[in-house]
Each structure stands twice: as C-alpha cells, then as structure tokens.
Amino acid sequence: MMAFSSDTVPQPQNPSKRRGSSDLPCGNFFRRCFKQLWLFTYMVYILTLDIIEHIFIKAPKIEIEELEKRSEQVAVMTGGPRGIGNDIVKKLLQLDYTVILGVRNESTSQKGIDKIRDLGVTTGRVKFFYLDLKSLESVREFANKVLDSKEGSRIDLLLNNAGIFAEGYEKTGDNFESTFQVNYLSHFLLTNLLLPRIKETATKNGAGDPCHIVSTSSCLHRCGTIDFEELETSKVYSPLECYCLSKLCQIIHVKMLDKKFQEEKMNIHAYAVHPGVIVTGLWDDMGGFKCFKRPFNAVMKWIGRTSDEGANTILYPLLTPDLLDKAGGHYFETGNVVRPDNQANQPEVQQSLWKGSLKLTTSIC
Numbered sequence: 001m002m003a004f005s006s007d008t009v010p011q012p013q014n015p016s017k018r019r020g021s022s023d024l025p026c027g028n029f030f031r032r033c034f035k036q037l038w039l040f041t042y043m044v045y046i047l048t049l050d051i052i053e054h055i056f057i058k059a060p061k062i063e064i065e066e067l068e069k070r071s072e073q074v075a076v077m078t079g080g081p082r083g084i085g086n087d088i089v090k091k092l093l094q095l096d097y098t099v100i101l102g103v104r105n106e107s108t109s110q111k112g113i114d115k116i117r118d119l120g121v122t123t124g125r126v127k128f129f130y131l132d133l134k135s136l137e138s139v140r141e142f143a144n145k146v147l148d149s150k151e152g153s154r155i156d157l158l159l160n161n162a163g164i165f166a167e168g169y170e171k172t173g174d175n176f177e178s179t180f181q182v183n184y185l186s187h188f189l190l191t192n193l194l195l196p197r198i199k200e201t202a203t204k205n206g207a208g209d210p211c212h213i214v215s216t217s218s219c220l221h222r223c224g225t226i227d228f229e230e231l232e233t234s235k236v237y238s239p240l241e242c243y244c245l246s247k248l249c250q251i252i253h254v255k256m257l258d259k260k261f262q263e264e265k266m267n268i269h270a271y272a273v274h275p276g277v278i279v280t281g282l283w284d285d286m287g288g289f290k291c292f293k294r295p296f297n298a299v300m301k302w303i304g305r306t307s308d309e310g311a312n313t314i315l316y317p318l319l320t321p322d323l324l325d326k327a328g329g330h331y332f333e334t335g336n337v338v339r340p341d342n343q344a345n346q347p348e349v350q351q352s353l354w355k356g357s358l359k360l361t362t363s364i365c
Contacts, residue, residue, distance in 0.1 A: 102131030
C-alpha cells in the first residue's frame with residue numbers, strides 16, 4: 001500500500017511491487033462475510049430512507065424545449081447511452097451539444113444513439129472514443145484523443161458518469177481494486193488530464209456560461225469510510241464497501257476541485273449528484289447479491305425513479321440558472337444541496353485524498 005503523506009512528485013511505479021497484489025480477496029472468509037452482511041444491512045437502511053424520500057419529494061423536472069440551445073458547447077461523458085446515460089445523452093443532444101462519449105463498445109453505443117435518433121432527436125452531434133476505466137493507460141489515450149480532436153477543441157461539461165457495482169473481487173492491470181479504480185481513480189485522472197482544456201474554455205467564456213464537472217455519486221457514500229492505510233484495496237475485502245468508498249471519494253474530489261477553482265477564480269463548477277434509486281444496467285453484475293435482483297426490481301418498478309428522472313436530477317444543477325452560483329463544491333439530491341457524510345467536509349481528508357490520488361496516478365498535475 002502506498003503512504004499518503006509526502007508532497008513530492010512520484011515517478012511511475014511497478015504495480016507488481018505494490019503491497020497487496022494478491023489475486024485473492026483480502027481477509028478470511030468469515031470476516032468478509034460478516035463485513036458484507038453488516039454493510040448490506042446498513043445499505044438497506046440508507047436506501048429505505050432514500051426511497052421514502054422519493055415518495056414525498058419528486059425528482060426535478062427539466063423542460064428541455066424551453067432551454068437555450070448549446071450549439072457551440074461540448075460535453076464529454078464516460079459510459080455509453082444505456083441506463084441513466086441514455087437519457088443524459090438524449091437531453092444533451094436535444095440541447096444541441098456536441099457529445100464525446102468514452103465507451104468500451106462503439107457498435108453497441110451507436111445502436112443506443114440510433115434509438116435516440118429514432119425518437120425524433122435530430123440535433124446535436126456524437127463522437128465515440130474507446131475508454132476502459134480499468135486501465136489508466138486507456139484513460140490517458142482517451143484524454144489525448146479528446147484533446148487532439150476537432151470536437152475537443154473546447155470542453156464545457158465533463159460528466160463522470162460510468163461506474164460499476166458489486167461485481168465481485170478483481171484487480172485491474174494497474175493492480176488496484178476494480179471498483180475503486182473504475183468509479184473514482186480513473187475519473188480523477190481523466191478530470192485532471194482534461195482540466196487544462198476546461199480551464200481554457202472557461203477563460204474564453206469569461207463571465208458567461210460556467211463550465212461544469214459533474215460526478216454521478218450515490219447516497220450510499222454514507223456507508224463508506226476513508227482509511228488511507230487501505231484506500232486502493234482492503235484488509236478485509238467487501239465489494240459493497242469498495243462501492244460506497246468510491247462514491248465518497250467522488251464527493252471529496254468535487255469539494256477539493258471547487259476549492260482550487262475558487263482560489264484561481266476560474267468560472268468552473270464541480271459537484272456530485274445522487275440520481276436517486278433507479279433500476280439500471282448497474283445492477284446486472286451484483287456478484288453474490290444477484291438473488292436480490294428480481295425482488296428489488298419488482299419493488300423499484302413501483303416506487304423507484306426512472307432513468308429519465310435520474311438524468312433530470314443529474315443535469316438539473318447545471319441547467320437551472322438559479323443554482324449556477326450555488327452549485328460549486330456541493331452534493332445534490334433531488335435537485336437540492338444536501339450535506340454529505342462528515343468525512344467529505346474535512347479539509348485534512350480532502351488534502352490527503354488529493355495528494356494520495358496524485359501518487360496513485362503518478363502525479364499528472
């Protein structure tokens with residue numbers, strides 16, 4: 001495990017020399033089962049509260065037809081047009097954005113775009129580049145392709161939307177636990193690689209439209225605990241813990257980004273959004289929890305949010321003029337600023353995560 005204290009700029013490291021490189025989950029079987037059961041119980045409690053909120057507080061609405069077109073603006077998003085991503089892309093195209101998508105399967109993603117076009121959406125443009133968030137090298141290649149492309153000559157919006165949930169234990173080629181890398185670390189690297197172009201765009205805009213960096217987070221971040229002694233792996237592995245931790249890290253990253261933008265007086269807003277409890281493809285690979293998928297889907301069909309409502313919730317802060325000056329550095333639920341877990345607001349935690357993430361991605365800024 002890497003220590004999270006030095007400010008020195010590190011050199012790329014050989015992943016095979018990093019402690020905790022075993023292909024087997026950390027911790028004995030019984031401790032893993034106990035930890036998983038405890039987290040599952042806690043998550044059910046958090047989700048129940050969230051679902052009750054859904055009943056009384058409706059998802060925000062966006063009247064796309066009434067909004068000003070963004071014909072000159074460019075959005076970069078991780079993940080293809082499926083689940084919430086499908087409805088996000090649809091709304092961005094309706095607003096006439098140029099949308100650059102980082103996807104693993106271009107042909108499948110193109111079919112998703114074709115379905116959107118079949119609904120009568122003729123505005124906007126889409127560009128695909130290959131992106132595998134389980135590879136930091138792929139993230140760098142994707143970022144370079146975006147920056148070298150005609151479409152990427154400006155970036156007004158970065159949507160860190162792709163993610164995985166409870167897929168089971170896997171180490172990536174970079175030797176990180178896969179959920180931590182896909183949901184957080186690769187997005188941290190991507191954001192920093194694209195940040196110079198985002199800053200250029202914000203400078204060109206002047207006091208006009210701000211640029212935005214949006215991370216799709218989760219209310220389950222409240223089940224995560226930051227421990228810098230086992231950040232990128234676990235002493236006792238739990239896929240649920242890794243998911244919750246990755247979502248907590250996203251919110252901490254957003255808060256640190258916004259502090260830097262304020263210090264530099266950049267017209268950029270960074271924030272995290274919980275889209276609500278929604279049945280999407282994210283639940284398709286639930287590891288040892290697949291037995292819960294069918295009853296969960298049946299219940300959520302009646303009381304959960306749709307992917308369209310989830311997309312509205314994610315885009316609401318950046319498309320609502322009254323929120324633009326308040327969006328930076330905040331965590332949103334149901335269109336409202338909500339206080340996240342206390343860990344996210346601790347300056348020492350924010351600093352340590354930032355410095356540690358730079359080390360893990362070999363310090364690119």
